[in-house]
Amino acid sequence: MDKFTQLKAIVAPMDRPNVDTDAIIPKQFLKSIKRSGFGPNLFDEWRYLDHGEPGMDNSQRPINQDFVLNLPRYKGAEILIARENFGCGSSREHAPWALLDYGFRVIIAPSFADIFYNNSFKNGILLIKLDAEVVDQLFKDVAVEDGYELDVNLAEQTITKADGAVIKFDIDEFRKHRLLNGLDDIGLTLQHVDDIKAYEQKRSAQAPWLFV
């Protein structure tokens, strides 16, 4: 996983609540057995006018000019602002893979679905929860200013606006630590092999039916 420390980048708005993982990456793309290459199909049903299937040449497909990420002003955006319950629905990790592959490293919303929240951090995407009013103000800011940027600093837990105004955010200490250092969870857990074995020994004596 890539570490995340600081990012100053263009912001794109996704102005609807309950954006689900089916919308983020439709199911036909889940048939891939790879981890990469999902970016061109991010929000596929909203982004293109035709029906997307794996293996298509996406550069030849008709674009939905009205879809927000297709507007020239949001080209190159790496920060996404969203509404309540972003990432709800299926547990597919293809959703954060697609967002990351497209170029998003930070998503800001009033709330996220639990599994999506977890999956995103495991892939080096920083999710920031802010009060709904604060997010709403960001939506207003983005709307009026072309090329609107934010500067996100994880160590400081701050978002700095172009005019110097600073928004503080909260984050779990363990997530922050892992993200700042790009740590691999499996490697960390395998440092505790003895604890796992001790647990298994104790538990299999109490509940042997769990260990057949």
Next chain:
Amino acid sequence: MPGKTLYDKLWDAHVVRDNGDGTALLYIDRHLVHEVTSPQAFEGLRMAGRKPWRVNANLAVPDHNVPTTDRSKGIEDAVSRIQVETLDSNCSEFGITEFKMDDIRQGIVHVIGPEQGATLPGMTVVCGDSHTSTHGAFGALAHGIGTSEVEHVLATQCLVQKKSNTMLVSVDGKVGPGVTAKDIVLAIIGEIGTAGGTGYAIEFGGEAIRDLSIEGRMTVCNMAIEAGARAGMVAVDDKTIEYVKGRPYAPTAEQWDAAVKEWNELHSDADAKFDTVVHLDAASIQPQVTWGTSPEMVVPVGAKVPDPAGESDAVKSDGMQKALAYMGLTANTPISEIKVDKVFIGSCTNSRIEDIREAAAVAKGRKVADNIKLAMVVPGSGLVKQQAEAEGLDKILLEAGFEWREPGCSMCLAMNADRLEPGERCASTSNRNFEGRQGQGGRTHLVSPAMAAAAAVAGHFVDVRTI
């Protein structure tokens, strides 16, 4: 000290170590695997030169991509076929038990786990699938995980977890006749919203939940995720133990007795404190129909499609407008005037034997209406199918004009050939009515099996209690 909730008990029994940073290493007893969310995890394992930590803790089955029609010719869609073959080869390489496509035990992962007794009370159960919450019906701690966590569980038999808050949803009193587990859970989601359970593990309790069969409890726990909660659970009682008894993976002899003793403790203590408690009055729950593109957009069958003009929250009202446009509905239309094109009875929410019995009871002696292009029943597993056929339910359904298919996820998410065409409207017993879920442009209304069967014979939604 106050007593423990069921969630506390399950959590405490599985802590391998406290990481000291707000997380714990939690031991996983059962890992269920399917073809969609596992290939990248196996690939990761291979690349790191790792082996599964405890191979017998895993049980695999292909379900999302399998055809529900004749399987003798294999899977026609090349991409789907590769995914299923990848699962087959990964399982044989790592020595994991798999119920392959032609195995009578094959079926939807959340149906076969309990059916085999591979899901037991007191277990931690995970799967790379959000509806893993289903298994909480057994007094187990069960939740969905992403592919990175699938790899983590394969490699370490553990997960790094932060403890959830606890919520009790108590459905008090008795439901009226014709009101099912599906209606109860849709009513709960309508009440607390799709994000209402975010950050919580929900315990479902109260008389109406205790009255449910184990199948019904699975239906309720299945949709905990639709209320935002990763895990839903129900306390163990005699019904739970009766259900588990004699299943292939269940303990026997002295181990059975020891297990039952432990399982009888799997309920919240009388003085346990929950972070949040929600009460619903069972008697007021009516058969439910969703009208929008989120499961919280739900009303009783006797109601009308809600009007966004009546919603004061601007973001919500806008969301309602978008949903109505997508669903091709006008505000204030009575639900019973909405015509249906297709009917789908199946999915991990409602494809167990009871669900099929419910549907068949409505279909018996009736005919699918002329305007219905397709009404299909997809049993949750090969064994459910066998049981239904032994009871003659397939005949009743076929006679009425339903199609009777092979087991799998099918049109719940339309990864195989079963799907809606743009604009088609479906009465579906599945769990998600998201845009495009059952096929691009498809319009899904979530209902119980009885309500779906009733819509099939009427051609439009109808209160099943009145036919």
